Amino acid sequence: MTPAARVQAAIEIVETIRAGQPAEKALTNWARGARYAGSKDRAAVRDHVFDVVRRWRSSAALGGGEGGRARLLGLLRGQGVDPDGLFTGASHAPAPLTREERAAGSAPTGAEGWDLPDWLADRFRDSLGSAAEETALALRHRADVFLRVNLLRSDPASARARLKEEGITTEPHPLSPTALRVTKGARAVARSTAFAEGLVELQDVASQAVTDLLPLRPGLRVLDYCAGGGGKALAMAARMGGGPVAVHDADPARMSDLPARAARAGARLSPVARPEPPYDLVLCDVPCSGSGAWRRAPEGKWRLDPDGLAGLLRVQAEILDTCAALVGPGGRLAYATCSVLSQENAQQIDGFRSRRAGWHVEDQRQFLPSDGGDGFFITVLKRAD
Template identity: 40%
Template sequence: MTPAARLSAAIDVLGAIEAERIPAQNALKSWGTAHRFAGSGDRAAIAGLVFDALRRHASSAYLMDDDSARARLLGALKLERGLDVEAIASLCNGERFAPVPLSDAERNALATRTLADAPSDIAGDYPTWLDPHFAEAFGDDRVKEAAAMASRAPLDLRVNTLRAKREKAQAALSHLGATPTPWSPLGLRIVLGADARNPGVHAEEIFLKGGVEVQDEGSQLAALFTQAKPGEQVVDLCAGAGGKTLALAAMMQGKGRLLATDRDKRQLAPIHQRLSRAGVHNAEIRSPRGAEDVLADASGKADLVVVDAPCTGTGTWRRNPDAKWRMRPGALEIRLKDQVEVLTRAASLVKPGGRLAYITCSVLPQENSGQIEAFLAREPGFTVMPPAEVIAALGERAAAFREAVRLSPQGLLMTPLRTGTDGFFVSLLRKAG
């Protein structure tokens, strides 16, 4: 397919997403099924264009003064990819399979309109109802922070120290351009271009042998900041598919007891195979069984309880750009209630002198510092550990990281703008002995 034909296809897919109100991945899959002649490179390029338009959903419509699928794709070509009017016009040449030529209004918009006077939510590409929350979180920096959350994320990998060393893993993935992550001592990063498809890491020998796992650097750091140690009893209370469970197990070096559970047993489905591939032998999966407390034997005994809390996921918008436009205020209220419940449960599991790690992939203060403030009011036996003590896990990188990250009395916040990671909040608390 020509670049012009790919653009035309992307306009069709974006139109289907809006008309049918379906997730982007579903629309892309349906298009691929109906157009089997398109190769993997074509599908990747079309997906890249669609996700660019979703990332710049509000700003591109504002730029073009038109909220149609075509207008948002054209606006995204300028805002996200930096194409000028003539470059965009060359794609819209009206030839076979290409979009129709630019209208005078489209040319004028691309040539003269800017985001200089756009409201914060438009320039930052986030739902209007979230502006007060972003203002509370970031103040005058909210447009820059939100714009960074709208860029494409790299592919980050965590080296599993139970199976490999970072130097070995990097050498094994050198053909993919893997380089060390800037903060995590366990991370590798593969930077992806606008049209690049995700490399087939899952087919690489180093992955198949358990040497690496796909995990954003921010998630890697969140696990490191829990300070899990060999010989401890650790509970991963919201284990899900097991990303942080695997990281905790490696930190424990196979020594001690690691209990992993989740209130939704369906989320735990992939964890068994992942633990086996990673060579983890000290983890025990506790699937929920109705009203039964599957962690009753761990009550008040855990050295560390990790709460990777259910949240709005605002910190992961780089990877799920269409999710932010589907998010409604009611979702935040539901998540806040879920977080209170899981924190209350976690507190009962921590032994005197033990630690509780609260983690979200959200940047909203209500889910982060607000939850910790409320928790401390309910549980006066806990105190927040000083950030300097938490960040010390990074060794020689700690000082620079402390300058980059957003600190508060309740914890630390990583963001794409400041740390180059997904948005993650981490608070490490200690229970009085």
């Protein structure tokens, strides 16, 4: 496919997203009917589509319309790319720009320029103050790919050397001693032998930094109450000489990949339908807005509404209360989100402490995209003896 044909494909996919189809599904459906598209074409089309979703409002403003064609035009203008080189009318390319299209479009203003719904721009300001703008703007960009070196199988220097043999170059990152930022070959990681042999896992650097803050050591009774795909459970097990870490999730199907992931990593994870207290440490990595990770999952910012957020806040408080009851005397409760909204973070901890006596905050950190990874929040609470 030519670069222009990729833009035309993205225009058509953005139209189906506008009609209500999730971006992943729209891309899969397109790929099924586009046997002529090679892996580089698919990757380029995907990048265009996700760039538009990240910049849904500003691309419409700059392109002067809500449709796929206007949004791709606006995206290119925002990226400083001359659209005339792509809107050529050649075979499979978008038709040349009309006079109206050339005249349309204006610089985005306010929340439009932050690429957030108005109500969320207000929440960003309330939560982040002077860091609100840079955080919102960071979420308009693609995220870096990070690996976690699995210390049960390797060390950072050896893992980097193995990856390099397979054409994947990396560099360390100051946020976590196990983190490697992929500088070349990100798309090859999942089929590399270093990955297959469990030397590295795909995991955001801030997600690693969150588990680094947990007071873990071999022999502790540890429960990951919202284990999901197990990214943090595996990282915790690696810091405990392999585990075991008890894993639980309200939706056990979300843990279906865990046995294979644990085997690859050399970690021991024990699924528990009903947690058996007391635990020395319970992590609740609660369901949240995902606002810290909207570079990776940008549809979330357009889908979330105030009622949805209120529902999440209720579930988070319930999980905190449930998990507190699982911690033994002198034990720890760790609360984590990949959110930058204070209602889901510090305010949730304040609410918990106003409901329950006998807990004190041992550690609290908010990671922002400006630190290099996703936005994450972690609080470690210690229960009185």
